[in-house]
Amino acid sequence: MVGQRLSRLDADGKVTGRAVFGADVVLPGMLHGAVVRSILPHARITGIDTRRAATLPGVRAIITAADVRDIRYGGAVRDEPIFARDRVRYVGQPVAAVAAVTPEAAAEARAAITVAYEALPAVFDAEEAMAPQAPLVHEEWERYSALPLLRRSANICNRAQIVAGDVERGFEEADRVFEHRFQTGIVHQGYVEPRAALASWDGDGHVTIWSNTQLPFEVQGVLSEILQVPPSRIRVIATAIGGGFGGKLRLGVEHFAALLARRSRRAVKIVTSMEEELVAAYPRQGSVIDLKTGVTRDGRIVAKQGRVVLDTGAFAGAGPAVASVATLVLAGPYRIPNLLIEGYAVYTNKTNCGAYRAPSGPQANFAVESQMDLMADALGIDPLEFRLRNIVRDGDEGPTGQVLTGVGLEECLRKAAAAIGWGERRPAPGRAKGIACGWWTTTGGSSGVYVKLNPDGSVVLSTGAAEIGSGALTGAAQILAEELAVDLSDLALLSHR
Amino acid sequence: MKIQTTLTINGETHELQIEPDRTLLDVLRADLGLTGTKTSCLEGRCGACTVFLDGLAANACLVLAAAARTRRITTIEGLARDGALHPIQQAFIDHGAVQCGYCTPGMIMSAKAMLDEGPAPTELEIRQALAGNLCRCTGYQKIVEAVMAAARLMAGGAAA
Numbered sequence: 001m002v003g004q005r006l007s008r009l010d011a012d013g014k015v016t017g018r019a020v021f022g023a024d025v026v027l028p029g030m031l032h033g034a035v036v037r038s039i040l041p042h043a044r045i046t047g048i049d050t051r052r053a054a055t056l057p058g059v060r061a062i063i064t065a066a067d068v069r070d071i072r073y074g075g076a077v078r079d080e081p082i083f084a085r086d087r088v089r090y091v092g093q094p095v096a097a098v099a100a101v102t103p104e105a106a107a108e109a110r111a112a113i114t115v116a117y118e119a120l121p122a123v124f125d126a127e128e129a130m131a132p133q134a135p136l137v138h139e140e141w142e143r144y145s146a147l148p149l150l151r152r153s154a155n156i157c158n159r160a161q162i163v164a165g166d167v168e169r170g171f172e173e174a175d176r177v178f179e180h181r182f183q184t185g186i187v188h189q190g191y192v193e194p195r196a197a198l199a200s201w202d203g204d205g206h207v208t209i210w211s212n213t214q215l216p217f218e219v220q221g222v223l224s225e226i227l228q229v230p231p232s233r234i235r236v237i238a239t240a241i242g243g244g245f246g247g248k249l250r251l252g253v254e255h256f257a258a259l260l261a262r263r264s265r266r267a268v269k270i271v272t273s274m275e276e277e278l279v280a281a282y283p284r285q286g287s288v289i290d291l292k293t294g295v296t297r298d299g300r301i302v303a304k305q306g307r308v309v310l311d312t313g314a315f316a317g318a319g320p321a322v323a324s325v326a327t328l329v330l331a332g333p334y335r336i337p338n339l340l341i342e343g344y345a346v347y348t349n350k351t352n353c354g355a356y357r358a359p360s361g362p363q364a365n366f367a368v369e370s371q372m373d374l375m376a377d378a379l380g381i382d383p384l385e386f387r388l389r390n391i392v393r394d395g396d397e398g399p400t401g402q403v404l405t406g407v408g409l410e411e412c413l414r415k416a417a418a419a420i421g422w423g424e425r426r427p428a429p430g431r432a433k434g435i436a437c438g439w440w441t442t443t444g445g446s447s448g449v450y451v452k453l454n455p456d457g458s459v460v461l462s463t464g465a466a467e468i469g470s471g472a473l474t475g476a477a478q479i480l481a482e483e484l485a486v487d488l489s490d491l492a493l494l495s496h497r
Numbered sequence: 498m499k500i501q502t503t504l505t506i507n508g509e510t511h512e513l514q515i516e517p518d519r520t521l522l523d524v525l526r527a528d529l530g531l532t533g534t535k536t537s538c539l540e541g542r543c544g545a546c547t548v549f550l551d552g553l554a555a556n557a558c559l560v561l562a563a564a565a566r567t568r569r570i571t572t573i574e575g576l577a578r579d580g581a582l583h584p585i586q587q588a589f590i591d592h593g594a595v596q597c598g599y600c601t602p603g604m605i606m607s608a609k610a611m612l613d614e615g616p617a618p619t620e621l622e623i624r625q626a627l628a629g630n631l632c633r634c635t636g637y638q639k640i641v642e643a644v645m646a647a648a649r650l651m652a653g654g655a656a657a
Contacts (some may be wrong), residue, residue, distance in 0.1 A: 007590050014598030015586040015605060017573035019531015021598075190633050192537050192545055193599045242535070242599025243633045274538050423531035469597030469634045 001482040007495060009474045010240070010467055014429045019240045022196030022212030022273045030198065031060050033260045033270035034106040035253065035424035036096040037114050037280060038088035039350040042122035042135070045115060054114035058105035061264035062113070064096040068259060073225055075250075077146040077157050077316035079138060082226055082255060088117070089137055089314035090351050099260040099268045122349035127288060129155040129346050132490045137314055137347035150320050156319030157312065160343040162399050170303025170338030172295025178375050182367035185290030186286040186311065189356050190305060193242020194277055199260075200267035207258055208235045214466050221383065224481070226255045227262070244468045246355035247282050250317070280349055282317060282354025285310040285345075289330070289367040294338075295464035303338040306330040308364055312345045314350040318359060320347030325441055326360035331399040332368040333409055333439040334390040339399055361440045369436035384417050384435050391437065411438055424438045429477045459486055462494040502566050506531070507575030515564075521565050522546045524559035525572060531604050535571040544630030547603035547610075548572050554610035556629075571604035585609055585647040592643035596634035604630045608644045616624065616652045620645065 013019035050062045065085040072078045084095050097115050100106040121135040122301055128134055137155055138144070146152060149167040177226050198210040207229065213219045216236040224231045241248060253270040261268040272281075294303035308326045312319025325345035330341050343360075356362075377385035392398065394407045413435065417423075420433055427433050450462040461480050467473040473493050481488050499514040506529065516522055522539075525531040525548070535545035535653060539558045546557040549571035576583040585605050588594070595601050611618060611626035618626065623644045624637070632640060 008593075008595060011590040011595040012582075014595045014601045016577055017531075017602045020532070021535070023536055024526075026527075026530070040546070079550065165630055191597075191599075192543055192631060192633055193535070193538065240599075241597060242537075243597045259596050271536070274540075465637070471596075494543065 001488070003477050004478070006474065006478065006488070008471050009477055009488070014240070018066075021037050021193055021240045021242050021373050023194065023211070025196065025210040025239060025269070026197045026218060027267040027269075030267035030269050031099040031101060031260070032103040032106045033097055033124055033253070033268045034103075034110040035094050035256055035270070035276070036115065036178055037109075037276070038084060038091055038093040038095055038115075040088060040117050040119055041091050041124070042120040042137070043083060043117035044089050044120060045095070046118050046452075047089060047116040047456055049114045049116075049292040050096065052114075053098060053109040053188070056100075056105065056109050056112060058099060058101040059109045060101065060266060061099040061260050062109070063094060063259055063263055067263070069226065069228060070282075071225060072144060072315055073222055075318060076150055076320040077144055077152070077411070079144045079157075080140070080315045089193060090349055092276070092351055093314065094256070094280075096257070097256040097260055097266050098267070123155070124350060126286070126309045126344075126348055127347040129348050130309070130344065137349060137431075147320070155347040156344055157316040157347055158323050158343075158345045159328050160320075160324035162339055162341040164336075165189060165303075165338035165398055167303050167305050167338045167340040171294040171305075173296070173302050175297040176375075177292060177294045178371065178378065179290070179292045180371050182287075182289040182291070182368075182370060184287045184289075184363045184366065186283050186350070186353065187356065188278060188281060189243070189245035189247035191243030192405065194272045194274065195281070196269070196271040197252060197254040198267060198269040199254065199257035200266070201258075201261055205229065206233045206235065208229075208237065208252050209258060210237045210239055210241050211251070211252070211254050212241045212248060213243045213254070214241065214246075214468055215250075215464075216466065217464050218249065219251060219254050222251045223255055223258060227258055227311045234364055238466045241466055241468045243323055244466075244472055245357050246359065248468075249444055250282055257370045260383065278343065282352060284356035284359070284362070285312050285319060285322060285353040286496075287311070287326075287363040289364065291330070291367055291371050293371060293375065295375055295379065297379075299376075299379055299386050301334055301336050301390050304331065304336050304341070305339075306341045307344070308342070308360070308367075309344045309346055310360070310363075311348050311350060311353070313348060313350045315348070315352040316345065317352045318355045319353060320358040322355065326364045328399060328441055329361055329364035330368060332365075332372075333392050333437060335392055335396055336399070341399070358440045365436075365438040369438060373434070380466065384422055387413060387435070387437060390478040409437060449476065449480075456490060459484060460492045460494060500563060501597070502563050504562065504566060504570060505568070506570040507572060515562055517561065517563050519562050520558055520570060521560040521562045521570070523541035525557060531572050531574055535599055535602060537599070542631070543600075544603045544607060545600055547606040547630065549606065549610065552610070553614060554607050573606060576605065583609065584645065584650045585612070587642070588643040588647035588650070592639050592646060594639040594643035599630040602631055604632065604640060609645070612644075612648055612651060616648060618644075618648055
């Protein structure tokens with residue numbers, strides 16, 4: 001069973017249209033929710049008027065910061081309020097939410113809620129936000145609770161660093177020193193399915209949430225804080241997910257659906273629009289990367305100084321962790337005795353950024369490998385050869401002191417080069433060949449599944465892993481079927497519920 | 498104000514009371530529970546809501562439901578016959594062309610519209626026919642391979 005190439009267990013439902021995705025779930029009598037979002041990047045809220053909206057036909061509930069806990073939630077830094085209370089920090093920040101009997105009535109009520117703002121100076125560039133005189137995105141940043149290992153200061157919500165050897169001495173040993181700057185923009189994950197949630201409370205204070213989340217336990221945990229309900233009373237049912245790529249790792253609109261449902265005593269569904277996706281999701285951080293690399297005449301890298309500045313937007317989101325990972329990626333999979341690499345996650349009055357496909361990898365690796373090519377060209381060394389002279393090998397110590405084992409990088413590069421005919425490198429007109437390498441980190445952790453044996457001999461595999469298109473659940477089923485020596489047809493798969 | 502509308506979908510007629518400004522996509526999903534037609538961009542760019550009107554592919558998000566009352570509407574739910582998958586559906590499974598699956602119904606509908614017009618498309622013709630359907634997972638290669646395989650199977654079946 002394990003090792004076989006099987007058709008995916010979820011494929012049949014997906015080709016027939018029977019698979020149930022986030023926006024497909026319905027409950028009898030459910031209401032439809034809409035979120036009022038800030039139209040200014042930085043402003044004081046001087047008033048929210050919901051009176052006219054409340055009188056519109058079909059409107060069943062309106063909630064603002066006044067109706068919810070005054071808490072801050074988040075990841076490494078707990079800086080995000082449920083609704084903006086006295087201040088908005090980016091265009092798209094939630095200010096209020098409304099539930100009504102139809103999506104059209106909810107949209108009308110949303111438009112009828114007026115928010116009075118007093119504009120404040122805003123900062124849109126991460127490097128400008130690092131300057132001492134820059135407007136503070138969070139004046140109260142020192143009062144936020146945060147992971148103690150973060151180094152925070154004003155608009156910088158983390159400064160991560162890797163130091164090895166003596167980088168200045170390293171530059172003195174170099175024959176050539178190359179300095180380059182690279183920039184990348186904020187990028188949305190581009191999943192085709194918008195985020196969606198449906199919430200329903202029972203009479204005993206339990207809430208069930210259907211969500212197209214990548215992380216049902218994350219949703220359960222954060223909802224517990226926001227709703228002031230123990231996790232055991234929150235059931236998150238992960239639907240099929242129409243693509244996530246990291247963009248559905250964090251809370252989307254589940255909390256608004258749950259709060260509106262509690263207020264209205266009706267099930268409430270919210271589906272985000274594509275416009276909301278682009279102003280208020282969790283895209284990849286934009287970056288500015290500076291690299292200074294010292295190389296000997298024979299192509300050995302002896303020193304590297306690097307700085308990556310990530311624009312994490314109005315809240316820390318995944319920024320502090322991504323800045324930390326970025327330092328490792330920026331060092332690159334090379335033997336470099338002298339290193340000074342810094343990663344900054346910086347607040348700006350832009351949309352909150354999150355995780356997207358190997359967070360920090362695309363930005364930092366783009367810079368590292370572009371510079372490798374630029375340096376190889378300047379030194380007159382073949383780009384493959386230049387990499388082979390510097391890559392890490394089995395038993396080497398990585399930039400943070402980890403001893404590397406099972407390193408197959410040289411073999412990988414040589415096989416890739418052979419596969420694309422690197423030796424006879426005459427590209428056709430309008431085409432080009434290139435070769436690059438890189439690394440990203442993965443974190444260890446524990447995981448578990450529930451397996452239930454039914455009296456009829458069938459087996460239920462219940463897991464918190466979500467099927468986001470990778471076939472993970474089919475793989476899990478294959479493992480279980482092999483271990484229990486049962487047919488796949490006797491096995492039912494449940495994502496967390 | 499609602500109007501009385503009769504829609505013919507997958508061979509069945511449905512009597513509906515609907516607002517004249519509602520889209521076919523909305524009515525299919527919300528009133529009839531036909532959620533196999535997916536909702537995404539709502540402006541005719543992504544192809545996730547592709548259905549047939551009289552056998553021709555259309556974006557259900559750009560069609561008013563009331564305006565479709567004289568048309569034969571086919572959705573992804575109408576493709577399988579008597580429990581047997583359409584060859585395009587089977588080919589998508591067999592060739593690993595399904596990942597997250599959100600674009601899949603629209604992609605299959607567009608592929609069928611093309612194969613109904615001409616049975617032996619080139620790879621370029623397939624790519625052009627599917628240009629209005631966005632897929633974020635697969636990189637399209639396996640989808641193109643699945644449609645090629647289905648085309649061969651359907652052509653062989655017609656000859657036999």
